[in-house]
Amino acid sequence: MSEVKILSVTNQKGGVGKTTTCVNLSTALAALGKKVLLIDMDAQGNATTALSVDKDSDNNSYDLLVGSVKHSEEFAPNHIETFIPNLYCIPSSKNLSALDIELANTENREYILKHSLENIKDNYDYIFIDCPPALNMITLNAFVASNSLIIPVQCEFYSLEGIAQLLETIHAVQSQLNKDLKIEGILMTMFDKRNILANNVLKDVKEHFGDYLYDTIIPRNVRLSEAPSFGKPVIMYDINCSGSQAYLQLAKEFLER
Numbered sequence: 001m002s003e004v005k006i007l008s009v010t011n012q013k014g015g016v017g018k019t020t021t022c023v024n025l026s027t028a029l030a031a032l033g034k035k036v037l038l039i040d041m042d043a044q045g046n047a048t049t050a051l052s053v054d055k056d057s058d059n060n061s062y063d064l065l066v067g068s069v070k071h072s073e074e075f076a077p078n079h080i081e082t083f084i085p086n087l088y089c090i091p092s093s094k095n096l097s098a099l100d101i102e103l104a105n106t107e108n109r110e111y112i113l114k115h116s117l118e119n120i121k122d123n124y125d126y127i128f129i130d131c132p133p134a135l136n137m138i139t140l141n142a143f144v145a146s147n148s149l150i151i152p153v154q155c156e157f158y159s160l161e162g163i164a165q166l167l168e169t170i171h172a173v174q175s176q177l178n179k180d181l182k183i184e185g186i187l188m189t190m191f192d193k194r195n196i197l198a199n200n201v202l203k204d205v206k207e208h209f210g211d212y213l214y215d216t217i218i219p220r221n222v223r224l225s226e227a228p229s230f231g232k233p234v235i236m237y238d239i240n241c242s243g244s245q246a247y248l249q250l251a252k253e254f255l256e257r
Contacts, residue, residue: 004121004122004124004125004126004127005125005126005127005147005148006117006121006126006127006129006145006146006147006148007126007127007128007129007146007147007148007149007150007184008128008129008131008139008142008143008145008146008148008149008150009021009022009025009128009129009130009131009149009150009151009152010131010139010142010143010149010150010151010166011133011151011152011153011162011166012133012134012135012139012162012165012166012169013133013154013158013159013162014133015133015154016133016152016153016154016189016190017152017154017187017189017190017218018130018131018133018152019042019046019047019050019130020050020152020189020218020224020228020234021150021152021187021189021218021247021250022038022047022128022129022130023038023047023050023051023130023228023233024233024234024235024243024244024247025128025150025247025250025251025254026038026087026126026128026233027084027087027233027235027236027247028235028247028248028250028251029125029126029251029254029255030084030085030086030087031084031086031235032251032255033086034086034125034126035086035088035123035124035125035126036086036087036088036124036125036126036127036128037079037088037089037090037120037123037124037126037127037128038051038087038088038089038090038127038128038130039061039064039089039090039127039128039129039130040061040089040090040091040092040130041061041092041096041129041130041131041132041138041139041141041142042092042096042130042131042132042133043092043093043094043095043096043097043132044092044132045091045092045093045094046130046228047089047092047130048089048091048092049228049231050227050228050231050232050233051082051083051084051087051089051231051233052082052083052231052232053080053082053089053091054080054091055091055092055093055094057080057091059078059079059080059090059091060090060091060092060093061090061091061092061093061096062093062095062096062099063093064090064113064116064117065096065099065103065112065113065116065138065141066095066099066102066103079120079123084233084236088124096132096138099136099137099138100136100137100138103137109137109141110137110140110141110144110177111141111144111177112141113129113141113142113144113145114141114144114145117145129142129145129146135166135169140173140177143169143170143173143177143178143181144173144177144178144181146178146181147180147181147182148181148182148183148184149170149181149182149183149184150184150185150186150187151163151166151183151185151186151187151212152187152189152218153186153187153188153189153205154188154189154190155188155189155190155191155192155195155197155198155201155202156190156197156198156201157197157201159201159205160201160204160205160208163186163205163208163209170183183212184254184257185212185213185214185254185257186205186209186212186213186214187214187216187217187218187250188202188205188213188214188217188218189217189218190218190219190220191217191218191219191220192219192220193219202217214250214253214254215253216246216249216250216253217246218243218246218247218250219242219243219246221234221241221242221243221246223237223238223241223242223243223244224241224243234247235247235248
């Protein structure tokens with residue numbers, strides 16, 4: 001079995017399509033026969049909801065972080081099977097919201113997730129971490145545990161500034177905590193080709209970050225917004241909609257890279 005790839009889907013801005021990307025790329029790869037684990041590290045738990053997984057489960061991402069500290073380094077919760085073959089989930093927990101305070105006096109707290117994943121990572125081809133919309137201790141743990149990052153970016157005015165801030169954090173992590181961390185790709189989301197501003201933002205991102213940019217662009221699509229309320233990834237909700245087709249294309253591009 002080839003070595004597992006661990007990826008964080010991240011952006012400190014909310015509402016840019018992190019969870020949508022994490023859920024649907026994971027689903028598409030699972031549909032292609034890859035064994036995939038999705039870890040929901042956002043206290044809001046939207047990825048957990050999108051996969052119809054119980055948020056009150058004893059096996060959750062809070063346990064993955066705090067359990068190894070309170071019990072032993074060998075501690076790791078079991079994954080939960082989703083209704084999608086090959087796709088497994090470690091769901092969110094509302095307790096994540098106070099994690100920074102809980103871990104304040106913990107030694108080497110940036111490495112907790114990395115150490116916990118050592119016990120389970122070889123069971124999968126890919127592990128995706130859905131990060132919260134903040135550069136906090138949870139996100140830092142995700143960056144240290146990951147091989148690479150996928151950065152969804154909404155086609156709007158403040159996007160370039162947000163990417164620049166995130167890149168500063170990534171460079172700091174690379175120099176101090178995880179020298180092997182790299183950017184897998186920047187993904188433009190919620191694109192409306194009729195919108196002049198969206199086209200200008202896409203042009204600017206290509207000029208500044210073209211080497212990282214995925215060719216696939218995720219369109220603004222009503223079905224993408226509807227799917228989570230039915231507890232399904234959009235690929236399982238409406239395979240023929242433009243959002244589904246874009247994420248299937250992204251999965252193909254991801255594997256080719």
